[in-house]
Amino acid sequence: MGRSRSRNRYLGLAATGAALSLTVTLAGCGSVTGDNEVTLRVVAADYGDNPSNSSAAYWKKLAGEFTKDHPGVKVEVSVYSWSEVDNKVAAMVKAGKAPDIAQIGAYADYAADGKLYTTDELLAVQTEADFLAPLADAGKVKRVQYGMPFVASTRLLFYNEKLFADAGITAGGRPWAPRTWADLEAAAKKLKAANVPTPFALPLGREEAQAETMMWLLAGGGGYTDNEEQYAIDSPENVKTFEFLRDRMVGQGLTGPVEPGKLDRQAAFDAFTRGEVGMLNGHPTLLKQAAAKGVRFGMVPMPTVDGSDKPSMGVADWMMAFKNKHRKETGLFLDFVYTAKNQTAFTSTYDLLPVTTSGYRATNASTGGNSAQLKTFLQALPGSRLYPAGKKSWPGVSEDIKQNIGKAVAPGGSPDRVLSEIATAARANDPR
Template identity: 35%
Template sequence: MKRPLRGALSSVALLTGLVMTISSCGFGGNSSDDSDPNTLSFLAPIYSDGTKSEWTGIISDFQKANPGLKVNLQLESWDSINDVVRTKLQSKSTTPDLLNIDAYSTFATDGQLYQASDIVDPAVLSDIQPAFAKNASINGTQWALPLFASTRTLFYNTDLFAEAGIGAPPKTWAELTDDAKKIQALGGGVSGYGLPLGKEETQAETSLWTFGAGGGWSDGDKITVDTPQNLDGVRAMKAIIDAGVTEPNPGATDRTPLLNVFIQGKIGMIEGLPPIISQIAQKNPNLKYATAPTPTQTGQPVTLGVADHLMAFKKDGKKTDAIKKFLNYFYSAPVYSKFVSAEHFIPITTSGAQALTEDPVTKAFAATLPVAKFYPSSNPKWGAVQGSIQQLMGTVAQGADPASVLQKIQQAAS
């Protein structure tokens, strides 16, 4: 199952399977440090080649500004971090004080985490985008701090738009289909719209269409797949396939290779993630493109939002002061915005967004944050449902009935 941001990071998060230990930050794995209220253990994933140096610099500067406080950092690849977490949580002495990972809900419902209000000042909490704060909450209580965000937005090839005589990006599905037909008619192996319904991340593309019809995957504690709104979204997705304006065989096409086809200039429109901006700069800097809100049934903007989180484990309760000082420092605008910019994602704080107004990712994606909707990842049944979407949704491209497909996926929730 994809991590919330790992789907956006597949090109970088798997660069290494090695455990990275940062001795300059004092990490030594000593259980004796656990009894020191001024020493924090911090376990985090590797996002990119720069993650090590970024955290090293942040921790070094924090320790200089706070003599007597120490942060021991351990970095793990996304392939290994969940296994490491499970092992470390077997003993209080090895449980990290701070953890950066995707899901937080199991730890929160087990009573292992501090509330967010216990580990940062109110000014930090009020700085977080409301939709992402809500996604880090259970029954109104916030248990984790969003680290940074990934959403989707429409990328379109402006050269192909000009050649096809299209003056503005589409806002509705009807406009999307019409524009895709015009681009498809250009020939030369160009596809109008890229629709990745292969198993890599089918649930993401599908969510854009179900959300775009006013649907969703949950209602309170109940998983809701087989709903009229979701059916409208999947039927619209099938309709654009049947119109013949997508890439060949969309039901078996994964997101990562399809984004590369867009970067090569062979797709008119596709839903993209923040890292695609740096990928375009690296692979095809001459590509002429722009971004626009994701088209929906009515033109009312909505998008898929995902976030990784920072969380703090209670343990013996002696380290709240040190935890709060470190997290307040990290979420200060100069420190936080530099980290987010280096990792090429979207800031989830208002002050971070203001500091990054000229950053290419923030320019393209900041406006999507207020309209983001999320997977019901805190629901224990979501994992099975997501797996079923990945297995079955692509069959609509081979002629499967959308209603039957949704009914089969709904069964995974039971």
């Protein structure tokens, strides 16, 4: 997609309605001034959905606490909505005024252009070693880590317990959750027979088609890349996965009145909270949305082709540091950002998952708020697989998937042809 870099929300969790731009400036308590003072400029994304829960409050508190211990460093944090933050940073870089730190959706193009510090140039050893392994690996370009995960999420299958019970999908008097695709199909058929409008929601619309696609590919034993991290979008496993979706789910009328290629993630979530959807894949944001509407729901790992364990999909938003001659100060601030206390302060506010082992342990030990339900997501994180975010070509591939993957499951669609076309373009744009 180049430098235009449209909103690339890996988590799909940040609010789109808040057009807030806020700058927080904290001076070094006035004790150090003049040439010895360093100003760190940070650009961050807003995860709130209104001014009252904007991420600006978190950054203001964080920067203030850091400055108390580092009076020679001034921290300026600019918080932008997800609809504009990626483009704001791109414009700054193009103008030769890159921030010291950016917390946005993707890092690989900046790393490929030699504009970023590596993590081992910035972080204390204990901080660098604290990242959860799959997240650290996803932050690497040619085995060197540039991208630092900031927050993470995994995905689970949500199911409406009342709709399941009404349709007789029970075992021992309790709603029975599917483990295999055959189970999923059977449950969806019962929901359809019980007049549930959308037995299984399959959002392959533009909002997050790349996420729904990856979940299904992994569950079918495939994925976007092979073991050598080369694109394998058109693998036999992936083709069979989309043939199942076309023939057994869409073809039998089990995915509702809106064709998957035109159904966006949030529209599917909204329908679930209205009690119109029996099952769908969701992330932690759906916890609050469904609970607020009084929906009784269960959550289980996504069913797999044969019921065996497969990697779940993990997603992350990224932190990166530009080469602005403030390496030492930037590293100190990032070490502070990634302490367990500061990690969990952010993730607990927005029902996200920590990206460090220390944050993982702290969240797993917590018993407050939504932590009990979040633990189900948390358990899937260490063994998850992420988007191939280390590839500079990934944003363009993701956009191609958003535009075309819905055609693979349409009546008369050809998964083989659609996946082959996407894969061919991906390989052509992926330098070895």
